[in-house]
Amino acid sequence: MVNEVRIIYKEYKTALNKLKYPDSWFWGRYTINPYSGCAHACIYCDARSDRYYLDQDFENEVIVKIDIDKNLETRIKNARSLLPDVVAPGGVNDAYQPIELEQKNTYKILKIFQKYKFPINIATKSSLIKRDISLLHEIANDTWCTVGFSITTTDEELASFLEPYSSPPKDRLKAIKEIKEKGPQIQVGTYFMPIIPYLEDNDENLEDVIKQSKKNGADFILFSPGLTLRDSQALFFINKIKNSSYKNVLPSLLDLFKGKTYPPTNYVKKVHSKLLKLCKDYDIPIRIKRWIPKDYRKWNYKISELLLNKEYTEFVTTGKSNNNLKWAGLNLNNLTESIIEVSKRDELSKLPNFNSEIVQLVDPILKNSKDYSLKTGIEDFL
Numbered sequence: 001m002v003n004e005v006r007i008i009y010k011e012y013k014t015a016l017n018k019l020k021y022p023d024s025w026f027w028g029r030y031t032i033n034p035y036s037g038c039a040h041a042c043i044y045c046d047a048r049s050d051r052y053y054l055d056q057d058f059e060n061e062v063i064v065k066i067d068i069d070k071n072l073e074t075r076i077k078n079a080r081s082l083l084p085d086v087v088a089p090g091g092v093n094d095a096y097q098p099i100e101l102e103q104k105n106t107y108k109i110l111k112i113f114q115k116y117k118f119p120i121n122i123a124t125k126s127s128l129i130k131r132d133i134s135l136l137h138e139i140a141n142d143t144w145c146t147v148g149f150s151i152t153t154t155d156e157e158l159a160s161f162l163e164p165y166s167s168p169p170k171d172r173l174k175a176i177k178e179i180k181e182k183g184p185q186i187q188v189g190t191y192f193m194p195i196i197p198y199l200e201d202n203d204e205n206l207e208d209v210i211k212q213s214k215k216n217g218a219d220f221i222l223f224s225p226g227l228t229l230r231d232s233q234a235l236f237f238i239n240k241i242k243n244s245s246y247k248n249v250l251p252s253l254l255d256l257f258k259g260k261t262y263p264p265t266n267y268v269k270k271v272h273s274k275l276l277k278l279c280k281d282y283d284i285p286i287r288i289k290r291w292i293p294k295d296y297r298k299w300n301y302k303i304s305e306l307l308l309n310k311e312y313t314e315f316v317t318t319g320k321s322n323n324n325l326k327w328a329g330l331n332l333n334n335l336t337e338s339i340i341e342v343s344k345r346d347e348l349s350k351l352p353n354f355n356s357e358i359v360q361l362v363d364p365i366l367k368n369s370k371d372y373s374l375k376t377g378i379e380d381f382l
């Protein structure tokens with residue numbers, strides 16, 4: 001099905017946004033939106049919530065950003081301090097929504113990122129991404145490239161209700177397979193999120209999404225139970241359910257959320273434990289392997305990945321967050337020298353959130369690394 005949206009052309013001054021910390025799930029440090037608005041019009045899409053301040057009719061209007069590639073190149077050229085890091089195109093829009101076929105904004109910005117050797121992580125619900133496999137494979141060979149397909153059900157009828165204008169799940173699964181075959185260096189997997197309570201959290205669906213992802217060659221599954229229900233987005237979603245053949249789940253759904261934005265911790269914990277077991281049974285990683293730069297950030301990023309993955313694993317297995325691990329891992333990305341130099345000075349405990357437990361974990365790893373005897377200053381890179 002095609003969503004006949006109104007197309008608006010607009011020039012924006014900024015093309016690339018830098019995040020204060022990387023995203024510890026997708027490892028993105030920069031975001032860029034080739035379009036504003038999304039013709040995929042998924043009924044649960046969080047972009048409808050007030051916090052995004054989108055001044056447009058979200059699913060009926062798509063803004064094409066004019067000259068986004070030129071603005072991007074100017075920004076990269078003019079900023080000497082803009083170090084390559086993972087770019088995540090599309091946030092509150094899908095970079096491969098139908099308009100991309102004709103406008104090619106995503107393709108154009110990928111060419112710029114390839115030229116300046118920025119790694120890429122793209123999330124999509126569209127098999128149109130297959131058009132760019134060879135370019136993505138070149139990026140993967142040069143630096144790093146990850147593609148994640150958002151797949152939350154293998155029930156085609158349910159998917160066509162929840163995500164009416166996206167590629168059907170079976171086509172997304174086929175796309176995983178094709179990307180792995182034609183672009184083996186590309187890390188590709190499934191974003192199993194949001195899992196809609198009472199529609200997608202049954203044992204059969206949980207297992208089938210994981211089983212089919214594995215069967216088609218997925219390198220990872222990132223999962224997240226529940227969905228967010230926030231202001232205008234919640235009203236839109238609830239209204240859609242109320243007027244559908246799925247209306248029987250509405251009382252249970254509303255009772256689970258009890259007017260809150262997120263489902264309760266005990267629900268999340270229960271679904272997490274099922275998903276963890278399934279990923280273990282199907283032998284599929286639950287984290288994305290991070291891009292590691294070759295410059296002074298190398299060990300900062302490696303250790304950050306270790307700490308953030310440890311924090312995540314503790315959270316999904318116990319339900320408890322470890323803020324020290326989380327903030328030690330995040331802050332490390334902003335260190336302006338190599339952590340190896342800090343370790344050589346025996347000053348790891350001075351790093352933000354590095355308590356004795358973290359120092360004891362990290363110090364031996366650094367001291368045993370083959371890079372410990374090398375000079376790892378910022379000047380190696382600049």
Ligand code: SF4
Binds near residue numbers: 038042046125166
């Ligand atoms: S594809 Fe993503 S951005 Fe587009 S409507 Fe669906 S959830 Fe929203």
